[in-house]
Amino acid sequence: QVQLVESGGGLVQPGGSLRLSCAASGFTFSSYWMYWFRQAPGKGLEWVSGISTQGTNIYYLDSVKGRFTISRDNAKNTLYLQMNSLKSEDSAVYYCAKDRDNHGEYDYWGQETQVTVSS
DSSP states (O other), X not given: OOEEEEEOOEEEOTTOOEEEEEEEESSOGGGSOEEEEEEOTTSOEEEEEEEOTTSOOEEEOGGGXXXXXXXXXXXXXXXXXXXXXXXXXXXXXXXXXXXXXXXXXXXXXXXXXXXEEOO
16 A cells, blocks of 8 residues: 655754655655645645656745755655755644645645754
8 A cells, every 4th residue: 555654854943954754655656746745833734845756847835945855766765855944934744745646636645744943
């Protein structure tokens, strides 16, 4: 069955960095767009970034452009989110998600990883 297992969250000071990973299994990872979402306390789910099957097309939420980098290693079936210059407003639970059929709908989600940016 499809599994998306996230890791890499934690507590970091403002200005710091974290790298999230999402290990995928149970499907042909290289055939699907993948995404990162986040949800801050008391707020709705927010799309953060998306990457095409071979990594040639990448999109970001405006507020993370220039600070976050999405990437994927299809040989390792792993999605990444490198987060630099972190701000308190980046604090949230982060999820990776798989596209259902590469048309912008999501059918599987990771279990979440907490990112807390605080001094």
